[in-house]
Every structure is written in structure tokens, then in C-alpha cells.
Amino acid sequence: xxxxxxxxxxxxxxxxxxxxxxxxxxxxxxxxxxxxxxxxxxxxxxxxxxxxxxxxxxxxxxxxxxxxxxxxxxxxxxxxxxxxxxxxxxxxxxxxxxxxxxxxxxxxxxxxxxxxxxxx
Amino acid sequence: xxxxxxxxxxxxxxxxxxxxxxxxxxxxxxxxxxxxxxxxxxxxxxxxxxxxxxxxxxxxxxxxxxxxxxxxxxxxxxxxxxxxxxxxxxxxxxxxxxxxxxxxxxxxxxxxxxxxxxxxxxxxxxxxxxxxxxxxxxxxxxxxxxxxxxxxxxxxxxxxxxxxxxxxxxxxxxxxxxxxxxxxxxxxxxxxxxxxxxxxxxxxxxxxxxxxxxxxxxxxxxxxxxxxxxxxxxxxxxxxxxxxxxxxxxxxxxxxxxxxxxxxxxxxxxxxxxxxxxxxxxxxxxxxxxxxxxxxxxxxxxxxxxxxxxxxxxxxxxxxxxxxxxxxxxxxxxxxxxxxxxxxxxxxxxxxxxxxxxxxxxxxxxxxxxxxxxxxxxxxxxxxxxxxxxxxxxxxxxxxxxxxxxxxxxxxxxxxxxxxxxxxxxxxxxxxxxxxxxxxxxxxxxxxxxxxxxxxxxxxxxxxxxxxxxxxxxxxxxxxxxxxxxxxxxxxxxxxxxxxxxxxxxxxxxxx
Numbered sequence: 052x053x054x055x056x057x058x059x060x061x062x063x064x065x066x067x068x069x070x071x072x073x074x075x076x077x078x079x080x081x082x083x084x085x086x087x088x089x090x091x092x093x094x095x096x097x098x099x100x101x102x103x104x105x106x107x108x109x110x111x112x113x114x115x116x117x118x119x120x121x122x123x124x125x126x127x128x129x130x131x132x133x134x135x136x137x138x139x140x141x142x143x144x145x146x147x148x149x150x151x152x153x154x155x156x157x158x159x160x161x162x163x164x165x166x167x168x169x170x171x
Numbered sequence: 172x173x174x175x176x177x178x179x180x181x182x183x184x185x186x187x188x189x190x191x192x193x194x195x196x197x198x199x200x201x202x203x204x205x206x207x208x209x210x211x212x213x214x215x216x217x218x219x220x221x222x223x224x225x226x227x228x229x230x231x232x233x234x235x236x237x238x239x240x241x242x243x244x245x246x247x248x249x250x251x252x253x254x255x256x257x258x259x260x261x262x263x264x265x266x267x268x269x270x271x272x273x274x275x276x277x278x279x280x281x282x283x284x285x286x287x288x289x290x291x292x293x294x295x296x297x298x299x300x301x302x303x304x305x306x307x308x309x310x311x312x313x314x315x316x317x318x319x320x321x322x323x324x325x326x327x328x329x330x331x332x333x334x335x336x337x338x339x340x341x342x343x344x345x346x347x348x349x350x351x352x353x354x355x356x357x358x359x360x361x362x363x364x365x366x367x368x369x370x371x372x373x374x375x376x377x378x379x380x381x382x383x384x385x386x387x388x389x390x391x392x393x394x395x396x397x398x399x400x401x402x403x404x405x406x407x408x409x410x411x412x413x414x415x416x417x418x419x420x421x422x423x424x425x426x427x428x429x430x431x432x433x434x435x436x437x438x439x440x441x442x443x444x445x446x447x448x449x450x451x452x453x454x455x456x457x458x459x460x461x462x463x464x465x466x467x468x469x470x471x472x473x474x475x476x477x478x479x480x481x482x483x484x485x486x487x488x489x490x491x492x493x494x495x496x497x498x499x500x501x502x503x504x505x506x507x508x509x510x511x512x513x514x515x516x517x518x519x520x521x522x523x524x525x526x527x528x529x530x531x532x533x534x535x536x537x538x539x540x541x542x543x544x545x546x547x548x549x550x551x552x553x554x555x556x557x558x559x560x561x562x563x564x565x566x567x568x569x570x571x572x573x574x575x576x577x578x579x580x581x582x583x584x585x586x587x588x589x590x591x592x593x594x595x596x597x598x599x600x601x602x603x604x605x606x607x608x609x610x611x612x613x614x615x616x617x618x619x620x621x622x623x624x625x626x627x628x629x630x631x632x633x634x635x636x637x638x639x640x641x642x643x644x645x646x647x648x649x650x651x652x653x654x655x656x657x658x659x660x661x662x663x664x665x666x667x668x669x670x671x672x673x674x675x676x677x678x679x680x681x682x683x
Contacts, residue, residue: 071338076330083337090344097348121351124300128344131307135340138314139333145318146326155330 056096063089076143076153083139087132094125174221175230175245177214178253178291181207182284190281197274204280205268208260211287215250215257222250225661227675229297237297237677238361244297244676247662248502252294252425255506256418258644259513260287262637266517267411269633270524275320275409282319285312286415293422297676299350299384299434300357302426303343306391310336313419316412317404328407335400339390346383353377360676362434363669381435381445388430391423393483395456401480402464406472410520413472414513420483421505428490428498432666436493450491451578455585457484462589465596470529471522474600475515478554481589482508488582489569497572498663503656504565507648511553511562514641518546521634522604525627531600533607538629544605546638551597553645556590561648566590568656 063085070082098118106119147153185207193200222228228245231237264283266272273279289309296302314336318329351357353376354365369377386397393401401420405413431446461481468474486508489501523529525537537543549560556562566586573582648655665671 067341071334079334083334083341086338086341090341090348094344094348094351097352099352121348124347124351127300127304131304131340135307135311135337138311139330139337142314142318142326142330142333145321146330149321149323149326155327155334 052100052102056092056100060089060093060096063092074154074156076147076155079155080136080139080143084132084136087128087136091125091128091132094121094128097121097124172228172230174214174218175228175243175295176232178211178218178257179243179288179295181211181214182288182291186281186284186288189284190278194278194281200280201268201273204283205264207284208257208264208287211291212254212257212261215253218245219250219254221245222247223658225665227665227672229676238356238358241301242297242358242360242676243295244359244672245295246672247658247665248425248428249294251502251506251658251662252421253291255421255509256287256290256294259415259418259509262640262644263411263415263513263517265633265640266414266520266637269631269637270411270520272320272409272411272520278315279319282312282315283415285309286316288312290418290422294425297359298357299359299362299430300347303340303347306343306422307340309419309422310340313412313416316415317408319409319412325407325409328403332400332404335390339387339397342383342390343387346380346387349376349383350380353380358676359430359433360673363436364673364677366434377435378445381431382449384430385427385446385449388423388426389453391420392427392487393420393423393457393480394450394487395453395460395484398457398460398480398483402473402476405476405479405516406470410472410516410523413476414516417479417509417512417516420479421509424483424486424490424501424505427487428501428666432493432498433669433672436667436669447491447493450487451581454484454487454491455581457481457487458585458589460484462592462596465593466599468596468600469531471519471531471600471604472516472529474531474596475512475519475554478515478593478597479508479512481593482512482554485566485569485586485589488578488586489572492573492575492578494572495660495663495667497569498666499656499659500565500568500572502659502662503561503568503652506655507553507561507565507645510641510644510648511550511560514550514638514645515547515554517638517641518543518550521630521638522547531603533603533610536605536608537627540605540609542630542635544601546635546642547601547605549642550638551601553642555594555597557594559649560642560645561652562645564649564652 067082067086067089070078070085073079098121101117104115104117106117106122108116185203189200189203193203222245230243232241286309289305289312292305293302293309296305314333317332318326347357353373354362356362390397405416435446458481461477461484464477464480465474468477486501486504489497522543526534553560553562556566570583570586573579
């Protein structure tokens, strides 16, 4: 279980970082989405992994429980990253339509030869 | 005692109202926005006088006891930050309205209020996860403000800014997860209380969280090596927004001060000297980056943006010492550099909009060349740190606080050489913009019609007023340096009083 979760977080993060370092908007957005998935799983695991446990203390007996706080944190993080991804897509689209180029690096002095956008 | 939450609630209520109800009526939106911001300034003054007596005021949301519910904490430092934010907000708002920037796109005032909400929340909160949430609030508002009124370069710079900060937010969450996994709490006071009891095998994990948080705050504070987003962002943002962003870098610096003294401060095994060790060299390089940037900039807005980078370096050098005297110096310099940077951006806006392009090339003198030259000269003196304005006192305090042998050589040489390069850079820019231009005659071959058609309107009193107000504030800061630094002395003493903070938030400590 630990191995699966750790591998998932690791692979998602590695993929996210790789895509984040691309120069075009779409891979970067995908990379950030992957990173946010990775961090959600990571946050979920930060309360220690417990299987088949309820997230509340039991009055009866010594039943263990799974930590409910990370679940609340993950919920907040999911909502925020969802909203942020939407904003990023809109701004990325806006930048693409304005500049006619989806490169994320700014090189106003020496425009890329491959760039089909107008030269500044 | 609900005053503490008002700086968050007031803009939070006002912003949707402006955004939804007043969006078609710019006059109504302006009135509401100004009224809200002035009210916020009044509240900030009230809160500062409330905090000045030295008690740490705690506001428990929903009256849940501290480690379980979210708390807002008002002490001298956070009150000071609120007051600075409010002052800056009023000045920037006057400029935005007087120059008509707010009408060049939609929802300026709504976003402005959301931005204030996020900044105030970040300064007040006593819970690290809540700090993350307020960071996101202020960031999402700043994304909107950054690309306000659009344009090719602005959209691209805005996209970079958003990507940079989203990556930063992800890192913030990783840091919080690590911290929660090793301590089981995210309340700042509770973390501070538990930190000395961290078992040795968990100490490494806590160090990782500490450095991750440092990187996240460094992104906000534009510290080397994650400062590269700042010049592109600030120089392409609308000028009033760039002036407001002067406080955003300070949110990062404030977070470093708060978290790395209270939580990872003295007594925390493994992390107590970690922050200073990494922060100090990074801040030294930041000063160098800022100074060379000022020297090499080819446009006015990037030049000012690089001077902001340099000033953040100077401030964080003092923060890195993590002592009360150095923190006092850092706070004094912070107030100064926020106002000075905002002032420069506002002047640059007045100048650049009257020129054909934002390039440092001689052009025939525009209207009111003398007035703009005088204002720019005063603001550049302030930013570079020459007498008589508060920049000189701020740098003097920083130098005076860093007299330990380990710090002195690097800090003094970096700050002094950096200041010199900044002076040269500003002098070069100023003389090209205002002095050489007077030597150029208006080309004769142009027809009179063209000249009159293209002649920019002179700046109105309302447009110059915010700049003069900021310069006046800097002068006041220099004249009342004694009382101000006495207050800051108390603020930094309170900041380093971990036990007092923990006791105020969690209640009296039970000995066990």
C-alpha cells in the first residue's frame, strides 16, 4: 500500500515537473494538473495510511481511526487547484489569441524563428 | 471584539457587490471602492493603536478553541503590515482612478478589493493552511489585475506569472503535507509549542518542510534564485497594479519572518539555524541581481522592477540575521521600500504614458518635464537610499544591525556596492529621460497639426497627488524615525517572544 501510494506520487510529480518545463502552454497546464494530483495524493497520505477505518473517534472500545484533517485539506486543495486550472486555461487562451503564439517564455528582443507570430 | 476580522470581511463583502451590482456604472464602483478602502485605512489605524499596547489579540473563528479552529492573530507586526497595506491601497486607488486605468478593463475595483482581502488575511492568520488559502485568494485576484486591460506582452507576462505561482502553490501544499505528517498540526502557535518536542527521527522531515516553505515564500518575496518572474511581471503589469504589487513581495517576507521565527525559530531541533544559513547568501545574490538589473535595464518599468528586487535583497539580508535589532531594521526598510517602489511606479506611469514608448532613449521633452524630473529625482533618492529621505536611514539601520563578523563583510559590501550601482542606474535613466530630452528640439518638419494632435495632456493635480502623498509619507517616515523604530523594536521583540505568542493563542501552558 505504502509502495503504491509513494510510487504514484513520485511518478505524477516527475511527469508534472517534466511537462512543466516544456515551452508550450498546453503541456505546462497538463504538468500543473499532474502536480496538483500528486500533491492531493501526498496530502491524503500525510495523515498516515489507514485502511477500512472511519474518520471519527469511536466512543466504544479501542477502535483506531483515520485522520480526518488531511481529507479536509485535500478537499480545499482540490477546489483551489480546480479553480486555478480554469483561470490558467483562460489566461493561456487569452495569451495565445493576443500573441498568436503559445510559447510561455518571453523573448521580445529575439523572436523565435519557428514562431509564426508577428515579430516585435 | 470583531474588529480583527473586519479587514478580511469588509473587502470580501464589497468585492462581489462591486463586481455584480455596480459593474456597469464606473462612478458608483469608484465611489464604493474608495469608501471601502478609506474605511479599511481607518480600521487599520484603529487596529494598530489596539495592538500598540503589546497584547497579542486572538480572534477565534466560530469560537472554536485554538488548535482545532482557525485563529486570526493581531500583534504589532501584523497591525503594522495592515496599516502599510491600507496606506498603499488608498494611494494606488487614487492614482488608478485619476489616470483612468480602472476604466481600461473590467472589474478593476472588484479585483482590487479581493486582492486586499487576500493580503489582509495572509497578514492576520494564525494557521499555516489558512495562510495558503489567503495566498491563493490574493494570487487569483492578482492574476486578474496583472492582465487588466490586456495587450500582447501583458498577457504573456501574466501567463508566466500565473504558471510560476501555481507551481509555487503546489510546493506550498507539499511543504504543508510534510509538516502535518511530522507534527500533526498546522496551527502556527501549536507548531511552535510542539517543535522542541519533535523526536530526532522526525527532525529531518521537519527540516525539509522548513526549507520547502522557505522556497515558497522566497518565490513570493522574489529572492534569488526564484526572483526571475518579478521584472517581467511588474514591468508589464498596469502601473497602479505594479505599485500595489509592491506589498505582495512583502507578504513573502512577512511569511518568512512569521513562520521561520515563531515555528522554526530558536529551540527547534535541526531547523533553528537552517533558515538563516540559506537565506543570507540568497539575499546577498538578490541584491547583486537587483543592482545589475537596474544598471542594465533598457526600459523604465523593468529598471524600477529590478530596484524592487534589490530592495527585497537588502531587507532579507537583515531578516536572515534573525535577531531583534536586525528585524527592526528590516521592518523599517520594508515600510520604506514598499512606499518608494510604489512611488516610482506611479511616476513612471505618468512619464511613460506621455512618451511614445517605454524606452530609455532621449525624446523631445514632454509637458511638465521639470515637475516629473523633480518627482523622479526625489523618488530615486529614496529608492537608492541617499539622505534625506527614509531610504538612507533604513539602509543605515540594516548596516548597523549587521555588525557580526560573519555577516559584516558580505552584507556591507553587497549593500554599499549595490546602492552605488542603483544610484548610477537611476542617474543614467533620469538624465536620459529628463535632461537629454530638453536638449532635443521638436523636429521642425513636423506639421503643427501633428504636434498639437499628439501633445499629451499635462498631469492633473489628482494624478500627481498620489506621488506627492507617497513622497510626503517617506519624509514623515524619516522625520519620525525615532517613534517608528521604537514601535518596530517592540514589534520585533514581540515577534521573537515565542512563549508569549503560544500562550496568547493556546491559553496558559500547562506544565506536565
